[in-house]
Amino acid sequence: MKAPMTSQQKKIVAVVAALTALAIIIPNTNSFIILLATRALAFSILVMSLDLLLGFTGLPSLGQAAYLGVGAYLTAILATKFQFGLGYDFWVVVVLGILAGAALAAIFGLLAIRAAGVYFLMITLALGQCVWGLAYRWNSLTGGDNGINLRNRPKFGIDLSHDVTFFYLVFGFFVASLLAIYVLVRSPFGRSLAGIRERELRMKILGYNTWLHKYIAFVIAGGFGGLAGVLWAHTAGIVSPENVVLTTSVDALLMAVLGGAGTLVGGVIGAFIVFGLREYLSTLVPWWQYVLGSVYVATILYLPGGLMGIPERIRQWRAMSGRAERQ
Amino acid sequence: MNTQFWVIQTFNGVSYGALLFLVGSGLSLIFGVMRIVNLAHGSYFLLGGYVALSVIWTTGSWLLAIPVAASSIALIGLLMERFFLRPLGFDPLRQVLLTVGFAFLFQQAALDIWTGNNFNINPPDALTKSIVVGGIYFPLYRAFMIATALTIGSILWLVMEKTRMGAAVRATVDDAQMARGVGVDTSRISMFIFALGAFLAALGGVIGGAFLGIYPGLDFEILPLAFAVVIIGGMGSLGGAAIGALLVGLADNFGKALFPEISYFTLYAPMALILAVKPTGLFGRE
Numbered sequence: 229m230k231a232p233m234t235s236q237q238k239k240i241v242a243v244v245a246a247l248t249a250l251a252i253i254i255p256n257t258n259s260f261i262i263l264l265a266t267r268a269l270a271f272s273i274l275v276m277s278l279d280l281l282l283g284f285t286g287l288p289s290l291g292q293a294a295y296l297g298v299g300a301y302l303t304a305i306l307a308t309k310f311q312f313g314l315g316y317d318f319w320v321v322v323v324l325g326i327l328a329g330a331a332l333a334a335i336f337g338l339l340a341i342r343a344a345g346v347y348f349l350m351i352t353l354a355l356g357q358c359v360w361g362l363a364y365r366w367n368s369l370t371g372g373d374n375g376i377n378l379r380n381r382p383k384f385g386i387d388l389s390h391d392v393t394f395f396y397l398v399f400g401f402f403v404a405s406l407l408a409i410y411v412l413v414r415s416p417f418g419r420s421l422a423g424i425r426e427r428e429l430r431m432k433i434l435g436y437n438t439w440l441h442k443y444i445a446f447v448i449a450g451g452f453g454g455l456a457g458v459l460w461a462h463t464a465g466i467v468s469p470e471n472v473v474l475t476t477s478v479d480a481l482l483m484a485v486l487g488g489a490g491t492l493v494g495g496v497i498g499a500f501i502v503f504g505l506r507e508y509l510s511t512l513v514p515w516w517q518y519v520l521g522s523v524y525v526a527t528i529l530y531l532p533g534g535l536m537g538i539p540e541r542i543r544q545w546r547a548m549s550g551r552a553e554r555q
Numbered sequence: 556m557n558t559q560f561w562v563i564q565t566f567n568g569v570s571y572g573a574l575l576f577l578v579g580s581g582l583s584l585i586f587g588v589m590r591i592v593n594l595a596h597g598s599y600f601l602l603g604g605y606v607a608l609s610v611i612w613t614t615g616s617w618l619l620a621i622p623v624a625a626s627s628i629a630l631i632g633l634l635m636e637r638f639f640l641r642p643l644g645f646d647p648l649r650q651v652l653l654t655v656g657f658a659f660l661f662q663q664a665a666l667d668i669w670t671g672n673n674f675n676i677n678p679p680d681a682l683t684k685s686i687v688v689g690g691i692y693f694p695l696y697r698a699f700m701i702a703t704a705l706t707i708g709s710i711l712w713l714v715m716e717k718t719r720m721g722a723a724v725r726a727t728v729d730d731a732q733m734a735r736g737v738g739v740d741t742s743r744i745s746m747f748i749f750a751l752g753a754f755l756a757a758l759g760g761v762i763g764g765a766f767l768g769i770y771p772g773l774d775f776e777i778l779p780l781a782f783a784v785v786i787i788g789g790m791g792s793l794g795g796a797a798i799g800a801l802l803v804g805l806a807d808n809f810g811k812a813l814f815p816e817i818s819y820f821t822l823y824a825p826m827a828l829i830l831a832v833k834p835t836g837l838f839g840r841e
Contacts, residue, residue, distance in 0.1 A: 288648050288651075336827075338831075339827055339828070339830070339831035340827075340831070342831065342834070343830065343831070343834045345647065345648075346586075346590060346591070346592055346647050346648075346651070347830070347834040347835075349592060349648075349651065350592065350782065350786060350830060351827060351830040351831065351834070353779065353782060354779075354782070354783070354786065354823050354826045354827040354830060355823075355827045357779045357819065357823040357826075358819075358820055358823040358824050358827060360819065361817070361818070361819020361820045361822065361823055362817065362819070362820050364819060365815060365816050365817060365818055365819055365820070366816045366817065367816065368816070473775070474775055474778065474779060475775050478594070478655050481652070481655075482652060482655060482656075485652055514667075515663065515667070517659055517660075517662065517663035517666075518660060518663050518664075520659060521656050521657070521659040521660035521663065522656075522660070524652070524653075524655065524656035524659065525639070525653060525656040525657065525660070528643075528649050528652050528653045528656060529639065529642070529643070529653070532649065
């Protein structure tokens with residue numbers, strides 16, 4: 229007889245099933261939904277990178293859009309000024325985008341990692357604003373307020389301007405990122421990060437170099453942010469200061485918290501809900517932002533564990549009412 | 556780049572700093588007392604401007620608009636603190652996120668009530684003139700902004716340094732737990748400071764609306780600047796906020812005039828460096 233599945237295995241099966249369903253259903257819907265899902269998936273990579281910091285390391289970053297911005301601007305500038313990255317060299321741009329995000333995080337991390345809690349929030353905000361300031365004002369490089377328009381998506385054997393093909397490409401990157409971050413947080417390194425999140429002093433006393441752990445996590449998150457940026461540039465077709473502005477970082481943070489910090493897939497659910505509300509509901513009703521705001525407020529007030537915390541909540545509630553009945 | 560350029564830019568920088576002091580001082584006090592970053596602070600600024608517009612449209616009185624706008628936003632801040640932030644207890648991250656949720660709600664409400672158009676708050680004619688000193692024109696309104704900030708700053712300083720309430724606030728900033736221990740009602744202090752912060756931000760919105768304009772998105776434009784003030788000046792310190800506001804006002808003005816392409820960078824990069832070296836800000840207490 230086969231051993232019953234552990235809860236972890238069940239979760240993995242559920243995620244794989246959900247992803248398979250997504251890959252089958254989305255391409256058969258209309259182009260609006262396909263584009264919406266592509267955007268949500270590309271942005272989800274950024275949200276997951278933030279969750280690596282927020283949920284697994286305990287570092288609430290309020291400047292994560294900076295890494296998305298670096299990847300996106302790099303892609304846009306290479307494509308428009310040098311005609312680079314529109315063929316097979318797209319893969320070079322992917323690597324460069326990841327490296328650029330990681331490099332920026334390597335510099336920012338030197339400044340930010342020393343701080344903790346709300347101070348970390350503040351310093352990442354300031355660093356994010358530095359990048360925004362450059363994007364907004366450095367007209368000759370970034371196109372200033374207007375941003376940069378990308379005319380074509382890359383073509384290499386497959387034509388990415390075809391929306392379904394592009395969806396599958398982004399989906400592939402998304403799954404790879406999810407898998408990579410999942411392996412990372414389950415590794416001994418990831419366990420040490422969780423230890424730092426729970427009690428940094430204890431980890432220090434146990435002999436861990438907590439600064440280095442946090443720094444490496446920060447750099448890795450930056451790399452995934454850069455990847456998200458490369459994909460985002462081609463998804464949206466335009467890169468502008470809007471992508472690096474404070475509200476984009478705030479969005480990423482709220483998506484992670486809405487879904488449930490420290491769960492990876494929670495952030496993805498959060499991203500889909502927010503993109504869905506913002507781009508679908510906004511076509512139906514003018515007051516969609518009330519819904520979004522109320523969802524945020526309600527989640528933070530009543531669901532500290534996010535949407536992924538709901539099953540746990542129900543279990544607790546059942547256990548409590550069950551005990552009450554027996555008495 | 557003659558003397559005139561430097562004099563005018565300095566004057567503009569100082570007057571902008573005066574406006575930033577109104578927004579930043581409240582943010583700083585809120586942080587000092589509650590250890591939370593109020594991301595809805597820019598919304599208070601914007602809503603203050605909008606409420607003032609409504610008052611001006613209905614009564615035509617700019618003078619009446621100032622107290623009405625500031626008080627009504629203070630009431631909003633008070634209710635928000637009492638009914639939403641307080642129940643979360645001491646959990647800074649969730650409180651911060653909650654203020655963002657509110658910032659979005661306020662954004663939508665402002666869009667519904669006041670539409671997405673750009674408005675200007677027109678001050679009385681007496682304040683729109685310029686005075687000429689040594690051949691240089693100084694807009695009177697900017698001088699008025701400096702005078703307002705000086706007045707408000709002095710009142711705040713007197714309240715904080717000379718009254719019992721002020722002493723309790725300072726005690727809470729330094730060590731909230733100890734303050735509670737000796738019988739300070741920190742919950743009431745938090746409520747009071749949050750309302751005061753909202754009041755000051757809204758006041759800034761009314762006064763700043765005359766030369767920044769009032770438009771959607773202004774909330775998240777002014778917020779990072781207010782942060783720069785708080786961070787450079789040190790969190791929870793009134794004097795620090797004044798110096799921070801002055802520095803940010805000057806840096807912003809000269810940055811835009813001298814190196815337009817990297818002007819925001821010249822503002823935020825020093826801010827990040829200061830934070831990295833001294834997380835509590837230049838004049839913050841440990």
